[in-house]
Amino acid sequence: xxxxxxLTDDFSALGGARSIAWQQSLALRDQYEVTVFTAAAxxxxxxxxxxxxxxxxxxxxxxxxxxxxxxxxLKELIPLLVDLRPDIVQAHNLHxxxxxxxxxxxxxxxxxxxxxLHDAMWLxxxxxxxxxxxxxxxxxxxxxxxxxxxxxxxxxGLQYNPLRPMLIKKNLLYVDIIFAVxxxxxxxxxxxxxxxxxxxxxxxxPNEWEIDAGQVSEFRRNHGAVGKKIVLFAGRASEAxxxxxxxxxxxxxxxxxxxxxxxxxxQERGLTKAVFKIVGKSGKDSVxxxxxxxxxxxxxxxxxxxxxxTPSIYPDPFNLVNxxxxxxxxxxxxxxxxxxxxxxxxxxxxxxxxxxxxxxxSAAVQTLLNDDKLRQLMGENGFKRLNNNFTLANHLRELINxxxxx
Numbered sequence: 001x002x003x004x005x006x007l008t009d010d011f012s013a014l015g016g017a018r019s020i021a022w023q024q025s026l027a028l029r030d031q032y033e034v035t036v037f038t039a040a041a042x043x044x045x046x047x048x049x050x051x052x053x054x055x056x057x058x059x060x061x062x063x064x065x066x067x068x069x070x071x072x073x074l075k076e077l078i079p080l081l082v083d084l085r086p087d088i089v090q091a092h093n094l095h096x097x098x099x100x101x102x103x104x105x106x107x108x109x110x111x112x113x114x115x116x117l118h119d120a121m122w123l124x125x126x127x128x129x130x131x132x133x134x135x136x137x138x139x140x141x142x143x144x145x146x147x148x149x150x151x152x153x154x155x156x157g158l159q160y161n162p163l164r165p166m167l168i169k170k171n172l173l174y175v176d177i178i179f180a181v182x183x184x185x186x187x188x189x190x191x192x193x194x195x196x197x198x199x200x201x202x203x204x205x206p207n208e209w210e211i212d213a214g215q216v217s218e219f220r221r222n223h224g225a226v227g228k229k230i231v232l233f234a235g236r237a238s239e240a241x242x243x244x245x246x247x248x249x250x251x252x253x254x255x256x257x258x259x260x261x262x263x264x265x266x267q268e269r270g271l272t273k274a275v276f277k278i279v280g281k282s283g284k285d286s287v288x289x290x291x292x293x294x295x296x297x298x299x300x301x302x303x304x305x306x307x308x309x310t311p312s313i314y315p316d317p318f319n320l321v322n323x324x325x326x327x328x329x330x331x332x333x334x335x336x337x338x339x340x341x342x343x344x345x346x347x348x349x350x351x352x353x354x355x356x357x358x359x360x361x362s363a364a365v366q367t368l369l370n371d372d373k374l375r376q377l378m379g380e381n382g383f384k385r386l387n388n389n390f391t392l393a394n395h396l397r398e399l400i401n402x403x404x405x406x
Contacts, residue, residue, distance in 0.1 A: 001032060001033050002031075002033070002087040002088065003032065003033045003035070003085065003086040003087050003088070004028060004032035004033065004088045004090065004403075005035050005036075005086035005089045005090070005106070005111070006021055006024065006025055006036045006091075006092070007037050007077075007089065007091040007092065007098055007102050007106075008021035008036065008037075008040075008091070008092040008093060008098075009038065009039050009040075009092075009094060009095070009096040009098055010039070010040045010093070010096070011038040011040040011051070012040060012043075013295055014292065014294070014295070015235065015266075015321075016118070016320070017116075017118035018040070019320065020116070020118070020181075020202055021036070021038075021092045023204070023392070024090070024396075025049045026046065026049070027396055028396065029046075029048040029049050030048075031400065032088070034048070034049045034050070035049075035051075035080075035086070036049060036050070036051045036052065037052050037054065037077060037080065037098075037102075038051065038052070038053055039053070039055075039057060039073075039096070039097035040053060052080065054076050054097075054098075056072040056073045056076065057097055058070055061158075061159070062159070063095070063096065063159070064125055064159040064161070064164070065159055065161060066099065067094065067095045067096065067097075067098075067099050067100065068101060068164070068167050068168065068171065069099055069100070069101040073097065073098050073102070074099070074101060074102065077098075077102055078105055078109075081105060081106055081109040082109065085109065085110070085111075087112065088111060088112045088114065088403050089102075089106035089107075089114070090114045090116070091103055091113070091116065092116050092118060093118055093119075093121075095121045101171060103115060103171065103174050103175050106174075107174035112176050112403065113174060113175050113176050114175070114176060114177050114178075114403070115172075115175050115178050115179070116178075116180075116181065116200070117178060117180045117185055117189065117197075117317075118318070119185075119317055120188055120315070120317070122168055123147055123165075123192050124147050124155065125155035125159070125160070126155045127240045128147065128188070128314050129240060129313065129314040130148050130151040131144050131147075131188075131314060131315050131337075132144070132314060132337055134313065134356050135356075136354075136356070137354055137356055137357040137360075138354065138357075139336070139353075139354060140336065141336065141337075141354055143315060143337065145187060145188045145191035145192070146192060147192075169194075172194070172196075176196075177196055177198055178197045178198070179200040179402075180197050180200070180317070181200065181201060181202050181317050181339065182201065182342050183199050183342055184315055184337075184342065185317040185318075185338070185339065186199050198402065200395065200398060200402075201318070201339075201343075201389070201390060201395070202318050202320055202323065202390070203391055203392045203394065203395035203396075204320070204323050204327060204386075204390070204391075204392055205391065205392045205393075206327045206383070206386055206387060206391065208327075209299055209302065209303075209324065211300060216300065216303045219301075219304050220304050223263075225261055225304065227259065228259050228260070228261045229257060229259050229306045229307075230261055230262075230263055230306050230307075231246075231250060231253065231260060231262045231305070231307050231308075231309060231369070232263050232301055232302065232304075232305035232325075232330075233262065233263070233265070233309050233310075234265045234266055234298060234302070234308070234321045234324070235265075235266045235310075235319070235321050236266050236267045236269060237264055237266050237267065237268050237275075237289070238271070239269070239271065239313070241313075243264070243269075243275060244271065244274060244275070244278065245313060245356070245361060246262065246264075246309055246311060247262075247274070247275040247278040247279055247287075248278055248358040248362075249311075249359075249361040249362035250262045250279060250283070250362070251283055252358065252362035252366075253362050253365050253366055254279070254282070254283045256366055257366060257370070260286065262286060262288070263301060263305070264287070264289050264290065265291070265292075265297070265298065266291075267291075267292045268289060268291060272289055275287060275289075298324070302324055302328040302330060305325070305328075305330050306330070306369060306375060307330065307331055307333060307365055307368045307369060307375070308321065308330050308331070308332050309332070309361075309365065310322055310325075310332060310334040310335060310340055310344075311335050311353070311355035311361060312335045312337060312338060312355065313335070313337070313355050314337060314338070315337045315338035315339075316335060316337060316339065316340065317339050318338070318339040318340075318343070319334075319339065319343075322334060322340055323343065323390055326343075326383055326385060326386040326390075327383065327386055328379075329376075329379035329382065329383045330375075330379050330382070331350040331374075331378035331379050331382065332344045332349065332350035333350055333353060333365055333368070334350060334352055334353070335352070335354075335355045336352050336353060336354050336355075337355070340352065344382075345382075345385060348378065348381050348385075349378050349381045349382035349385055350378055350382065351367070351368075
């Protein structure tokens with residue numbers, strides 16, 4: 001059996017790049033001898049998966065300098081590579097703690113090397129919010145694929161390094177294939193002269209999202225949502241993910257649909273007061289912050305929701321929440337930026353809107369809340385689209401083909 005080593009800054013089932021690394025380790029453990037090397041704080045034991053945790057951490061004030069070559073991590077990784085001799089090394093996010101040089105060391109030990117891009121962080125010093133113009137409220141706003149120099153310097157501060165792009169590309173010489181989780185993300189990197197990029201969309205297993213209807217009814221009852229129309233925002237409650245757009249549009253929704261309630265599930269990023277201020281006193285009781293919740297609760301939330309919103313205000317590369325909603329047969333009102341339009345089919349599985357146009361965002365949500373048959377039809381269409389294009393089985397088949405062919 002061939003050996004697969006997965007490198008990932010974080011490792012968890014709770015969404016984002018960390019959950020893709022988690023998903024792959026579980027799904028591939030019967031085809032490969034899987035080892036995971038991670039800087040995750042807490043990792044439970046996983047049957048047939050060896051997990052090695054490094055306690056080395058790059059301080060935030062050094063992150064963008066040290067994440068190219070972080071010696072303390074390499075001192076732990078190199079002996080592992082020598083001892084394990086993995087046939088394949090698959091890296092996910094490395095820019096927080098592990099560093100890009102891990103792939104160079106893996107290649108020097110004779111492994112096939114693969115890097116999955118989950119964001120634009122190898123091009124920027126934070127979220128790629130400068131790619132869009134918040135004043136452009138049109139349906140098809142222009143996206144700037146090249147990071148702006150002044151924005152880079154402002155984001156990086158004292159960590160700004162004009163040689164960083166060159167040093168990154170030097171490390172990429174040791175990578176066999178680079179995966180981008182969406183065509184949108186591939187376009188951004190290729191506009192910045194990256195090559196060897198293949199699109200490999202994220203995926204999930206639809207059957208894992210099935211829940212008994214009685215549990216859904218009980219969940220609604222326990223959260224005071226019986227007879228209510230639930231709008232769900234799941235994920236980091238950050239400005240980049242569009243939480244303020246959600247609040248502004250929901251205020252308009254409430255003016256027309258008094259039974260509407262907004263559930264927010266995810267890490268709170270200090271914007272709770274801002275959300276309540278936007279919706280006002282009259283809408284305060286209709287907004288529920290649930291914080292970061294585990295997978296069983298997310299499944300209940302998805303199945304309980306009437307509409308799911310994913311209004312990121314930057315080129316969000318993929319956003320797994322789109323697929324989770326589709327697995328639960330829920331229509332999505334999603335952003336026009338990033339990978340969401342590759343997942344959500346406009347007017348068929350939901351609506352694609354410019355999140356800066358909160359009137360359009362609100363109108364799309366209201367259209368769905370007011371039309372039970374349309375919600376059901378779009379939910380069914382989304383479920384079919386998921387099964388045709390984004391299943392875990394298809395994802396793994398394509399991934400393994402790349403592993404074995406390289």
